[in-house]
């Protein structure tokens with residue numbers, strides 16, 4: 281019983297990092313994804329081409345590999361001491377995790393956003409133009425709100441995947457929940473910690489589904 | 504005074520020349536009806552007048568302001584962005600398929616531009632909106648969303664949205680073509696009322712009886728040119744092509 285309590289409390293301490301990775305990745309990758317989507321649709325062929333390659337690399341290689349590259353790259357390529365890269369109280373291994381996740385998820389979000397933006401009827405842009413809206417106003421007032429509604433189901437899928445993907449941070453030895461579970465499992469010689477961690481992930485995704493369902497419902501006032 | 508002047512308008516899409524030198528003048532308070540067979544360039548002409556398409560050659564003046572002109576040396580140039588934006592506030596366009604903003608209520612569809620482009624206060628914008636909705640018999644739908652309105656109601660909202668900006672001239676591209684037959688009457692009635700109030704309008708339509716009644720001047724377009732124009736070309740066509748076209752409408 282005492283063992284279970286200690287298992288849970290250690291997992292809970294790992295949960296801080298898991299949630300940290302989760303929320304910070306969403307915070308950075310969604311706006312970045314919008315910018316990347318914009319770049320992907322750019323009329324400038326060079327910009328569009330570079331962004332296209334970026335997206336294909338991010339989607340075509342393992343996230344785990346990308347995390348390792350972001351973490352070790354500065355040292356092996358530029359001979360920077362990794363300790364020098366800490367940001368305030370955050371170790372570089374955590375910072376690298378956030379950078380890696382954000383760059384990767386931005387690519388996925390960008391493709392979702394692009395699909396949503398391109399599915400908008402041209403008449404919406406034309407009506408906005410006739411009414412005098414600037415390009416910025418048209419995008420943020422007319423287009424984006426409708427795009428959000430259209431892409432919400434795909435975004436929910438990505439968010440759920442992200443919850444599970446946070447466990448990949450173990451390759452950089454970030455003390456997130458899965459790392460803790462693994463350490464506990466080997467010290468206790470038991471699968472209990474894994475099962476407990478599984479329940480945590482499952483509950484988290486359950487909460488996300490409830491929230492996203494709610495958001496989708498709140499947008500059902502129009503079609 | 505001419506609210507719209509289009510001179511020698513040429514417009515091609517790739518190799519396809521759609522407008523082959525169109526001249527059109529619309530006086531203040533005048534209602535111009537444009538008729539003609541499919542593919543004749545009617546929509547393209549309206550889209551050029553409303554900046555949705557750029558012309559290759561010619562001159563367009565709206566409310567005295569030059570939008571675009573072609574110099575003697577053959578260079579066609581649009582005025583600067585700021586001026587274009589200013590000219591855009593002088594006309595309205597009513598689309599065949601309404602193009603209302605589905606995520607906005609009727610009220611917000613009408614007031615959004617007043618508030619965020621024309622910098623009117625919310626109270627002022629709402630007052631304009633209420634007055635227009637009342638006139639179009641739609642006041643009780645102010646808080647409805649477009650998806651809950653009939654096609655005819657949606658089109659009336661889109662007319663209100665255009666009128667809210669108090670344009671000098673209003674363009675309509677087949678305003679009733681997307682409507683079920685029983686819903687067209689309400690929209691046509693609104694346009695008739697606007698004509699009585701001396702609103703300057705250019706209306707592309709396939710409703711011949713309506714066009715004949717409401718228009719001060721009728722223009723028959725075919726193959727990218729104006730074949731014939733006048734006040735009674737529907738009841739009294741002179742050109743063979745016009746007669747042939749009208750014969751199709753019994």
Ligand SMILES: Nc1ncnc2c1ncn2[C@@H]1O[C@H](COP(=O)(O)OP(=O)(O)OP(=O)(O)O)[C@@H](O)[C@H]1O
Nearest residue numbers: 516517519521539540541542543544545546547548
């Ligand atoms: N964006 C475009 N790109 C290429 N061709 C176009 C484009 N817009 C119109 N056209 C062509 O230009 C010609 C004139 O089209 P337009 O829509 O102006 O005709 P219309 O008189 O409005 O016909 P309708 O009565 O069917 O609406 C057609 O042959 C059409 O296919």
Ligand SMILES: [Mg+2]
Nearest residue numbers: 545546547676
């Ligand atoms: Mg047309």
